[in-house]
Amino acid sequence: MLIVQKFGGSSVANPEKVRRVAGIIADxxxxxxxxxxxxxxxxxxxxxxxxxxxxYNPHPSKRELDMLLSTGEQISVALMAMALENMxxxxxxxxxxxxxxxxDSNYGGARIKRVSAERLRQELDKRRIVLVAGxxxxxxxxxxxxxxRGGSDTTAVAIAAALxxxxxxxxxxxxxxxxxxPRKVRGARKLDQITFDEMLELATLGAQVLHNRSVExxxxxxxxxxxxxxxxxxxxxxxxxxxxxxxxxxxxGIAKDTNVTRIAVVGLPDEPGKAFRVLTILGREKIxxxxxLQSVGKGDSNDLSFTVNSADADAAVRAIEECxxxxxxxRVSVDSDVAKISIVGAGMLSTPGVAALMFEALAxxxxxxxxxxxxxxxxxxxxxxxxxxxxxxHVHDKFFGT
Amino acid sequence: MLIVQKFGGSSVANPEKVRRVAGIIADxxxxxxxxxxxxxxxxxxxxxxxxxxxxYNPHPSKRELDMLLSTGEQISVALMAMALENMxxxxxxxxxxxxxxxxDSNYGGARIKRVSAERLRQELDKRRIVLVAGxxxxxxxxxxxxxxRGGSDTTAVAIAAALxxxxxxxxxxxxxxxxxxPRKVRGARKLDQITFDEMLELATLGAQVLHNRSVExxxxxxxxxxxxxxxxxxxxxxxxxxxxxxxxxxxxGIAKDTNVTRIAVVGLPDEPGKAFRVLTILGREKIxxxxxLQSVGKGDSNDLSFTVNSADADAAVRAIEECxxxxxxxRVSVDSDVAKISIVGAGMLSTPGVAALMFEALAxxxxxxxxxxxxxxxxxxxxxxxxxxxxxxHVHDKFFGT
Numbered sequence: 001m002l003i004v005q006k007f008g009g010s011s012v013a014n015p016e017k018v019r020r021v022a023g024i025i026a027d028x029x030x031x032x033x034x035x036x037x038x039x040x041x042x043x044x045x046x047x048x049x050x051x052x053x054x055x056y057n058p059h060p061s062k063r064e065l066d067m068l069l070s071t072g073e074q075i076s077v078a079l080m081a082m083a084l085e086n087m088x089x090x091x092x093x094x095x096x097x098x099x100x101x102x103x104d105s106n107y108g109g110a111r112i113k114r115v116s117a118e119r120l121r122q123e124l125d126k127r128r129i130v131l132v133a134g135x136x137x138x139x140x141x142x143x144x145x146x147x148x149r150g151g152s153d154t155t156a157v158a159i160a161a162a163l164x165x166x167x168x169x170x171x172x173x174x175x176x177x178x179x180x181x182p183r184k185v186r187g188a189r190k191l192d193q194i195t196f197d198e199m200l201e202l203a204t205l206g207a208q209v210l211h212n213r214s215v216e217x218x219x220x221x222x223x224x225x226x227x228x229x230x231x232x233x234x235x236x237x238x239x240x241x242x243x244x245x246x247x248x249x250x251x252x253g254i255a256k257d258t259n260v261t262r263i264a265v266v267g268l269p270d271e272p273g274k275a276f277r278v279l280t281i282l283g284r285e286k287i288x289x290x291x292x293l294q295s296v297g298k299g300d301s302n303d304l305s306f307t308v309n310s311a312d313a314d315a316a317v318r319a320i321e322e323c324x325x326x327x328x329x330x331r332v333s334v335d336s337d338v339a340k341i342s343i344v345g346a347g348m349l350s351t352p353g354v355a356a357l358m359f360e361a362l363a364x365x366x367x368x369x370x371x372x373x374x375x376x377x378x379x380x381x382x383x384x385x386x387x388x389x390x391x392x393x394h395v396h397d398k399f400f401g402t
Numbered sequence: 403m404l405i406v407q408k409f410g411g412s413s414v415a416n417p418e419k420v421r422r423v424a425g426i427i428a429d430x431x432x433x434x435x436x437x438x439x440x441x442x443x444x445x446x447x448x449x450x451x452x453x454x455x456x457x458y459n460p461h462p463s464k465r466e467l468d469m470l471l472s473t474g475e476q477i478s479v480a481l482m483a484m485a486l487e488n489m490x491x492x493x494x495x496x497x498x499x500x501x502x503x504x505x506d507s508n509y510g511g512a513r514i515k516r517v518s519a520e521r522l523r524q525e526l527d528k529r530r531i532v533l534v535a536g537x538x539x540x541x542x543x544x545x546x547x548x549x550x551r552g553g554s555d556t557t558a559v560a561i562a563a564a565l566x567x568x569x570x571x572x573x574x575x576x577x578x579x580x581x582x583x584p585r586k587v588r589g590a591r592k593l594d595q596i597t598f599d600e601m602l603e604l605a606t607l608g609a610q611v612l613h614n615r616s617v618e619x620x621x622x623x624x625x626x627x628x629x630x631x632x633x634x635x636x637x638x639x640x641x642x643x644x645x646x647x648x649x650x651x652x653x654x655g656i657a658k659d660t661n662v663t664r665i666a667v668v669g670l671p672d673e674p675g676k677a678f679r680v681l682t683i684l685g686r687e688k689i690x691x692x693x694x695l696q697s698v699g700k701g702d703s704n705d706l707s708f709t710v711n712s713a714d715a716d717a718a719v720r721a722i723e724e725c726x727x728x729x730x731x732x733r734v735s736v737d738s739d740v741a742k743i744s745i746v747g748a749g750m751l752s753t754p755g756v757a758a759l760m761f762e763a764l765a766x767x768x769x770x771x772x773x774x775x776x777x778x779x780x781x782x783x784x785x786x787x788x789x790x791x792x793x794x795x796h797v798h799d800k801f802f803g804t
Contacts, residue, residue, distance in 0.1 A: 015457045049477070055417045057484035064487065067495050068480035071473035075451070078470035082459035085466065093469050097499065098544055119544070142500055142521070 001166040002124070003028060006038040006134065006156035010173055011230040012076055013043030015083075021230055022083045024171070025129060029089060034124050036163065038134040038156040039080055041072025062107035066136075066146045070096065073133035073152070081131050091129040094119065096136035097144065101155065103137035109148035110137060112155075112217075115162040124163075132159065150211020157214045161221035168223050170210060171230040176237030177202065177209050180254040180396045184389055187400060191252065192235070193243040198252045201344040201378045215239065243346075250354050251345035251399050256392050258339045258385055260290070261313035262370070264305040265320060267330025275304045277327055278320060285319045287312045291340070291373040291382055301330070305371065307382060310336055338370065339388035342380040343395065355379055361398035367391050403568040404526070405430060408440040408536065408558035412575055413632040414478055415445030417485075423632060424485045426573070427531060431491060436526050438565065440536040440558040441482055443474025464509035468538075468548045472498065475535035475554070483533050493531040496521065498538035499546065503557065505539035511550035512539055514557075514619075517564035526565075534561065552613020559616045563623035570625050572612060573632040578639030579604065579611050582656040582798045586791055589802055593654065594637070595645040600654045603746040603780045617641065645748075652756050653747035653801050658794050660741045660787055662692070663715040664772070666707040667722060669732025677706045679729055680722060687721045689714045693742070693775040693784055703732070707773065709784060712738055740772065741790035744782040745797065757781055763800035769793050 005025065012018050029035055049068050053060050060068075077093035084091040100116025123130045134152025137145050147154055153170055160168035174182065175190055177199065182188040194202075196219035203212040209227055218225045218239065228236025268274045275294055282289055293305040308316050317332055348354050358379060362369060367390065371382040383391055407427065414420050431437055451470050455462050462470075479495035486493040502518025525532045536554025539547050549556055555572055562570035576584065577592055579601065584590040596604075598621035605614040611629055620627045620641065630638025670676045677696055684691055695707040710718050719734055750756050760781060764771060769792065773784040785793055 018458060052477075052481065053484055056420060056481045057488040060484040061487055064480050064483040064495060067483070067497075068477060071476050071480075074473050074476075075454075075470060078466050078473075079454065079458045081466040081469070082455055082462040085463055086459040093466060095469075095546075144497075 002034045002036075002163060004036045004038065004156050004160040004163070004165045004168045005171060006152055006169070007040070007171045007230055008152065008173070009040040009043055009045070009076075011171055012039055012080065018042075018080055018083050021171075022080065022087060024230065024233075025084065026087055026089060029129055034127075036120060036124070036130045036132060036159055036165070037080075038132045038152055038159065039073060039076045040134050040152040041069075042076050042079070045072040045075065063143060066107045066144050069146050070133070070136040070144045073135050077131040077133045084129060084131075089129060090127060091131060092123050093131040093133070094123070095133045096155075097138040097142070099132055099159070101137035101158070103139055103145045103147065105139040105141070105143070105145065107143075107145055110139065110145035111213075112137060112147070112158045115158050117162045120159065120163060147213075150213055153211050153214035154217060157217045157221075157223050157225070160223045161217065166224065167226060168218065169226045169228060169236075170214075171228055172209060173230065174209065174227075175229040175232055175234070176227050177239070178253065179251075179400055180392055181256065185254070185393050185396050187396060189400060191237050193238045193240065194252055195243050195346050196239060196241060197377055198243075198344050198346055199239045201342065201375070202253050202255050210239070250351055250357070251343045251348050253344050254392055254396050254399070255342045255344065256339060256388050257342070258388055259310050260307050260338060260340050260382070261310045261334060261336040262291075262305060262307050262338050262382065263313065263316055263320075264303055264333045264335075265329050266303050266333060267301045268304055269328050270300045270302055274327060275302065277323075278304055279306075281319050281323055282308070282316055285315060287316050287319070291371045291380065293371050307338070307340065307371070337385045338382050339385045339391075340380050340382050341388065341391045341395065342378050343399070344378045346377050348377055348379070357398050358395055361394040362391060364398075365390055365394040367394075404436045404438075404565060406438045406440065406558050406562040406565070406567045406570045407573060408554055408571065409442070409573045409632055410554065410575070411442040411445055411447070411478075413573055414441055414482065420444075420482055420485050423573075424482065424489060426632065426635075427486065428489055428491060431531055436529075438522060438526070438532045438534060438561055438567070439482075440534045440554055440561065441475060441478045442536050442554040443471075444478050444481070447474040447477065465545060468509045468546050471548050472535070472538040472546045475537050479533040479535045486531060486533075491531060492529060493533060494525050495533040495535070496525070497535045498557075499540040499544070501534055501561070503539035503560070505541055505547045505549065507541040507543070507545070507547065509545075509547055512541065512547035513615075514539060514549070514560045517560050519564045522561065522565060549615075552615055555613050555616035556619060559619045559623075559625050559627070562625045563619065568626065569628060570620065571628045571630060571638075572616075573630055574611060575632065576611065576629075577631040577634055577636070578629050579641070580655065581653075581802055582794055583658070587656070587795055587798050589798060591802060593639050595640045595642065596654055597645050597748050598641060598643060599779055600645075600746050600748055601641045603744065603777070604655050604657050612641070652753055652759070653745045653750050655746050656794055656798050656801070657744045657746065658741060658790050659744070660790055661712045662709050662740060662742050662784070663712045663736060663738040664693075664707060664709050664740050664784065665715065665718055665722075666705055666735045666737075667731050668705050668735060669703045670706055671730050672702045672704050676729060677704065679725075680706055681708075683721050683725055684710075684718055687717060689718050689721070693773045693782065695773050709740070709742065709773070739787045740784050741787045741793075742782050742784055743790065743793045743797065744780050745801070746780045748779050750779060750781070759800050760797055763796040764793060766800075767792055767796040769796075 081093040103110035225239040505512035627641040
């Protein structure tokens with residue numbers, strides 16, 4: 001089999017951990033598989049480099065930042081190559097530009113356009129274990145780019161797609177995808193299988209196992225994806241298009257996202273299209289709006305509330321304030337002390353009673369719901385941040401038993 | 403003017419030093435010059451990376467070592483770019499592969515084959531300060547190579563040659579080339595000018611200002627080379643083909659090399675060609691032999707003594723011992739407690755009395771001479787290592803006064 005494996009930064013943080021991962025790679029190689037292994041930068045390397053940068057320039061250009069940060073993964077693959085050489089294994093390490101990882105020019109958050117499989121195939125044909133620096137590519141100017149958060153997962157999936165690999169294994173510090181965060185929720189269970197769509201919702205909603213860009217890409221190119229542990233050698237969670245539900249589970253999992261801010265535009269004129277204009281402004285600034293609530297205020301004015309990723313909150317407020325005269329409103333209020341709790345599951349909303357169960361659980365815990373939103377496979381509520389963990393535990397208990 | 407500048411690792415070791423160097427670059431740029439600036443890795447970065455490597459593999463492959471080490475210079479140029487951006491200057495940093503620095507495949511000590519000037523010219527045409535990671539290139543397989551000791555000097559000279567630059571300035575922590583090591587020899591004087599050939603002898607002989615590969619390349623391509631201080635802003639030493647001797651100096655400088663080992667093959671049969679065979683063996687092993695002395699032993703046997711670089715001593719002895727039966731000799735003796743002291747100067751040996759002055763100085767200091775050798779522009783003697791500094795001071799006093 002041709003397998004693409006990916007190990008994150010914490011799995012290769014020091015010589016001991018690198019040797020553990022080298023053991024996993026060696027075992028798969030000795031079983032006769034062809035291997036491409038994607039690595040992130042070791043441990044805190046990326047943060048250390050960012051700290052370094054700040055000493056030279058508080059606002060470095062993204063182009064130079066990518067030049068700097070991409071060294072982290074290059075160091076990581078070189079050291080892993082040395083560890084595998086030390087075990088007598090044939091190995092070669094490659095950077096993003098060496099494997100022809102072509103991206104657009106959006107430094108710091110570049111999107112992959114094409115992976116040239118040529119060099120990778122050459123090395124695999126020589127029966128070498130091929131180590132690839134994740135998170136990085138080059139643009140059409142031959143400048144180094146980085147892919148942003150979850151970049152190494154995306155690198156692995158893109159390579160698996162380009163090589164038509166049999167499997168893409170994402171090794172993490174958890175044993176797979178769980179019904180909820182197992183470090184925080186009692187009774188959280190590992191899922192054997194999950195659909196791409198469910199995984200996408202969980203990833204987007206802050207489950208932090210797989211980044212949604214990698215899941216989207218896996219879905220688009222039908223990459224057989226598996227999430228498993230780099231510490232415990234047992235099967236993880238398989239992510240695929242259609243999943244047989246082995247248990248009678250009403251939902252697949254529960255996610256919590258505290259990285260969310262609620263913005264309210266208060267006192268909008270009660271005229272058609274005013275709310276729409278606020279959202280248009282945010283769209284122009286490329287700010288994603290999630291939950292939306294339009295409420296009737298006093299007299300002839302309305303309020304519009306919505307949530308954005310907390311990182312975008314300042315930019316969102318600035319953009320709206322700049323258009324105060326054109327739109328006309330009283331004030332903008334901001335609340336970052338909120339959390340979004342979501343239940344996810346294919347066909348969930350068509351199952352009677354699922355929504356009711358969730359609200360029952362929240363009511364039992366006396367937790368107030370501020371906003372609600374739903375899609376085909378998820379149901380999200382916004383609550384006070386302080387009750388987030390309590391809410392997840394109660395909802396989990398309700399659906400999966402204590 | 404188009405100027406190539408090069409700053410070594412100690413000149414860019416921390417934010418404060420980087421800002422100082424950025425100031426030098428900014429001044430040259432504001433004077434209207436086009437600038438390509440070559441940087442080494444910061445301070446101890448390379449040693450730190452080597453220590454890291456040792457934790458994973460005591461004998462890593464040179465290919466992976468180059469993959470690892472080349473990150474040092476990449477980090478260095480990215481941080482310098484950020485510092486210059488912070489001063490509002492237009493700047494771009496580039497790696498070895500980005501400027502098309504083609505080398506052979508001798509990892510760890512690659513030789514430059516070609517520099518593609520295209521990208522460099524593009525960036526200069528945009529009126530950007532171009533920062534280039536020194537010490538690194540790529541081979542025909544598109545793998546990263548490093549150039550070995552003095553690699554960043556060589557990078558700078560190669561770029562100056564490819565771009566037909568008006569000047570190549572090598573900034574160091576000394577103010578130029580001296581008649582002897584100014585940190586050790588009282589009365590050592592800075593030279594305003596020196597010929598390529600003299601500089602080559604001084605570099606080879608351990609003066610440690612410029613690596614001989616960079617001087618050879620500068621000579622071959624007639625690059626106008628200048629050695630100057632990154633701390634003191636005043637003219638340094640110009641290295642060129644022909645130099646006007648402004649003073650009546652009999653010699654240009656004095657060099658000391660303690661990194662030398664004397665090997666004696668004792669009891670060689672007194673037959674034609676035996677000594678020659680020993681030297682042939684070393685040639686086959688690519689070991690350079692420097693001073694050579696053939697002496698008549700007792701009875702029908704001879705001794706052959708010669709010096710090699712200390713790094714090659716073990717390999718030399720092994721190669722000779724392996725041919726003991728074929729050649730026939732009593733034993734090999736090794737002495738690494740020696741130093742080579744050389745005086746250098748164009749046309750020196752044709753000046754009457756120069757050799758006499760040197761031996762007079764050594765005799766005054768009661769230092770025994772073990773071996774002697776000379777070329778057109780140098781005269782070297784081998785002495786006990788413990789007297790090396792004393793010898794240099796006495797010889798310097800003799801030629802340059804106290």
